[in-house]
Amino acid sequence: MNIEDLLSEQAPVIVEEAVRATAEIGPYRRDGAEQMRRRIEALHRRLTEAVSARDLTDLLAYVRQIARERSAAGFELSDVQAAFTALEDAIWHRAVTRLPSYDVLFGEGMVCTALAHGRDTLRRAFDSAAPHVRAPCPDLTPLFKGTESSLARVPAEAVNTAVSVRRCKRKPQRSAPRSAAAGRRN
Numbered sequence: 402m403n404i405e406d407l408l409s410e411q412a413p414v415i416v417e418e419a420v421r422a423t424a425e426i427g428p429y430r431r432d433g434a435e436q437m438r439r440r441i442e443a444l445h446r447r448l449t450e451a452v453s454a455r456d457l458t459d460l461l462a463y464v465r466q467i468a469r470e471r472s473a474a475g476f477e478l479s480d481v482q483a484a485f486t487a488l489e490d491a492i493w494h495r496a497v498t499r500l501p502s503y504d505v506l507f508g509e510g511m512v513c514t515a516l517a518h519g520r521d522t523l524r525r526a527f528d529s530a531a532p533h534v535r536a537p538c539p540d541l542t543p544l545f546k547g548t549e550s551s552l553a554r555v556p557a558e559a560v561n562t563a564v565s566v567r568r569c570k571r572k573p574q575r576s577a578p579r580s581a582a583a584g585r586r587n
Contacts, residue, residue: 404508407499408449412553415491422487428476445487451515461522468526478527528531
């Protein structure tokens with residue numbers, strides 16, 4: 402048995418375990434067990450297809466749809482992420498008992514990778530669908546001297562340009578930011 406077989410053959414048990422794990426989450430409880438089961442089944446089906454085909458296109462399109470629908474229905478991002486986690490945990494419980502030991506790591510890696518991309522897409526789509534969500538803070542490390550962070554390495558002249566713009570207290574332009582090379586004038 403490989404991960405694709407496990408996802409297909411163990412689908413009812415995996416879905417049931419994930420449904421039980423999400424049953425107490427507020428908005429899911431409100432919608433009822435049958436609705437929750439349909440949602441978990443749909444996510445599981447798309448995950449199985451993505452892992453089998455090694456193609457995340459349909460899974461990520463479905464995740465964007467989930468983000469729009471759940472955001473409009475008043476769900477919190479953490480509630481939706483909990484359903485992803487419940488599904489992942491249910492798959493893991495089956496993988497460690499059903500897959501050959503040499504295939505557990507690869508199989509679970511395939512599932513985790515697909516769901517990680519799903520979670521990232523969910524977060525970005527959920528944030529854009531929910532205007533009440535605080536926008537992420539930009540990394541302005543280049544504006545500070547004395548940082549040793551490798552998060553945002555930029556040429557010194559870009560830092561100087563950014564600092565000069567800040568000192569002039571110019572309003573930010575709405576157009577795309579210029580590169581450091583485009584900002585130089587001789």
